[in-house]
Structure formats: C-alpha cells, structure tokens
Amino acid sequence: MHENLFSYINQYTALPLTSEEKALITNAFQPKKIRKKQYFLQEGDICKYTGFITKGAMRQYSIDDKGGEHIVHLYIENYWANDRESFTMLTPSKYNIDAWEDTDLLLITRADMLDLMEKIPALVEMVRLMDERNAIANQRRLNSTLSNTAEKRYEEFVLNHPQFLQRFPQHLIASSLGITKETLSRIRKQAIK
Amino acid sequence: MHENLFSYINQYTALPLTSEEKALITNAFQPKKIRKKQYFLQEGDICKYTGFITKGAMRQYSIDDKGGEHIVHLYIENYWANDRESFTMLTPSKYNIDAWEDTDLLLITRADMLDLMEKIPALVEMVRLMDERNAIANQRRLNSTLSNTAEKRYEEFVLNHPQFLQRFPQHLIASSLGITKETLSRIRKQAIK
DNA sequence: AAAAACCGTTGACATATATCAACGGTTTTT
C-alpha cells in the first residue's frame, strides 16, 4: 500500500528514497479505509490529517446559505485530500470531504509531516514542487473562470482531466465548473452538433 | 529602497537578517522604475523577473478572444509582481502586467533567487510561508467565485482589500471580480439603500 | 423481487449579468 506513495515521491525527486527513509515513511503514514459516502472531513471540524489516496475517489465541497453544494475539488488515486487552510492553521474547516467510492488513504498529521520533512530531504523537495504546480494550476483555473464561458471551461476540463469523466457523474463535474447539471447537459448537447 | 524588502522579509521570519545577508540581497535585487502605463510583462514574453514593489501600483490581466481585458491580480506596495507559471517554467506568458501608477520595483531573476535561497535560510522560510498563504488565499477566492453572487464577492473584496479601493478605479475592481463596471455600479447603488 | 435512490435530460419560465449607447464630470495630454 505504501508502494504507491513511494513511487509518487520518486516522481518528484531525482534521488530515490533509501530503505531507511521508506521505513520512516511507512511508520508515519497510517493506512485508513473509508467507505463510499463516509466523511473524511466535516464542516466545522479541524482537518487533522492530509490523506494520500492510493485507491478510490473523493470530493471536497462547501455548502452555501441555501443549502446548495459547490464542489471545489475532485480527487482520485495519487491525489492529496485535505483542506489546506484548516490543515495548516488548525482552524475549523468551511468544507466537507467525503468518499465517492470506497477509498484507501494514507494519513499523516501536520506535525508528523513537518517532522518527516526534517529527516527526508526528498519530501521537502516534493512539497516545494507540489506547491509550485498547485499555484500554477490555481492561477489557470482562476483565469479560466474569469475569462471563459461555461462551454469553454468544460472543454478545458475534458482536455485536462479526462480521467475524471469516467469516475464522477456529470452533476459533480458541472458543480466543479460552477454551473448546474442542467446547463452542462445542454452544453454537451450543443457540442455534439 | 531595499529597506522595504528587508522589513518585508523580517515579517516572515523570527530571525532578523544579518548585515552580510542584507548585502547579498542588496546586490542581487536590482532597482527599477517604471512609468504609469508601461509594461512590466507582455503576453508572449517570458517573465524573466519577479518584482517586489516598493512604491506604486500595478495590474496583471489576460486578454480574451474578443479583446476584453480580465484583471487577475492587482498589486500595490509590498506585493510581488510576476506570472508564476512563466517565471518558474520559463514559458511564454499569457498575461500582461503594467504599471497603474509610477512604480518602483526591486527585480531578481529566478536563477539569482534560487542562488540567494541557498545562502539565506530566512528567504527559504519566507517563500514557504508565502506559498502557503497564497494557496489558502487562492482556495478562498476560488470558492467565493463558485459559491457567491457578484454582490457578496464585492462585499468580501471591500472587507479584505480596502486599500485597493483607494488605489484602483471601479472598472478594474469589477473586472477582478469577474463582472462588468456597469454591474458593479448597480450593485453599489443597491447596497447604499 | 420490489422499492427507493440516483442520474441525465427536457421544457417552461425566472433571474443575474452582459452589452450597447449615451451623458456629464473629471483628469490628463497636447
């Protein structure tokens, strides 16, 4: 199970992990299974763990005043599930994260992660690169939201995240694009022509 | 002029900069003045420098197929102006950055910055914290765009960025919220009642 | 096997926001 995490880390750094390092990691990351529809994080709670997904699918969403759900992230294998604000500041989260499929996770607390990073340089490098890519991806998503129509945003989504199309129903994808399922249905109908 | 940068860095790290470190920084960051309306970065160019603003105001925006401008960032003193994607990947930028007021900057290339970070631990810490806060701010902005009406987004903007209200005209603020100047004008009229 | 929940689609209608054009007032440029 930890094997997936090792290869993930090795993708980010040229230097392969030593077996001592692997032992430290195996020890620090605790496996957890959660069933479809179970919560990993609920609004108001503090996000104590970040979870590396080795199998399954999850979603992160907020709930507005009227009770509507808004998907902010979809996750599958090799994604990290957490609310970064709550995880780093230890403040109550505004989000919910739950399992869309039965999911296997590897969990670690922030304190343990910081601890590990002091011992394993590859992890520091990994986090730096993840932050960098994340910042770039966020910038793109923001610009897309400001500049593009719903139709174009969907096209970009199909291009950039084809894996998600097979794992999540359309109404979740619509929500993550900031539109309703009906609007997405109509956009797709148009596109076929 | 570099004094502003020193205090900025010291805000992020408990350890004050030594005078040797200050000398290194002064040497690596090159001062530059740019006049109102001048470009700091143009679409298609590579963002060679990141600029720390010691005085003035700037804006970053993209241009859509129809020629419309979409503000993605507004900057004033103590902000860093750059296109992160282009700056880190050395790819052509999709954005323009220009000066809204006459502006004083301190410039540094990515290579020089990485070099400095090897010599000055405080800088590594600063970048880490900046990335962290940035990621959190982006998450909030994204969620706000997905979940809130234009009116609520404007209220949040007024609350979180009151300084900008005095430095930028309404049509730029509207654009940064993803709405037209007319819509913002009507929202404000409503709000007064 | 039956019942319930879920999913995508469609139609009718409502709403938020964009677009276009015009105006007076201010600031900047010439």
Add this chain to the structure above:
DNA sequence: AAAAACCGTTGATATATGTCAACGGTTTTT
C-alpha cells in the same frame, strides 16, 4: 486653454445560466 481620454452612471435590451418540475432509465438498497 482647448482637446482628448478617462470614469462612473443610467436606460434599454440581449444573453447566459439558474430554477422548478417532470420523465424514463439505471443502480442501489431493502
């Protein structure tokens, strides 16, 4: 000092998207 550019506002109208309700088909639960 005159001209031009810029800014915020307003009205009329257009457009994209949301809301609500209903449907048949599928999957999940009982």
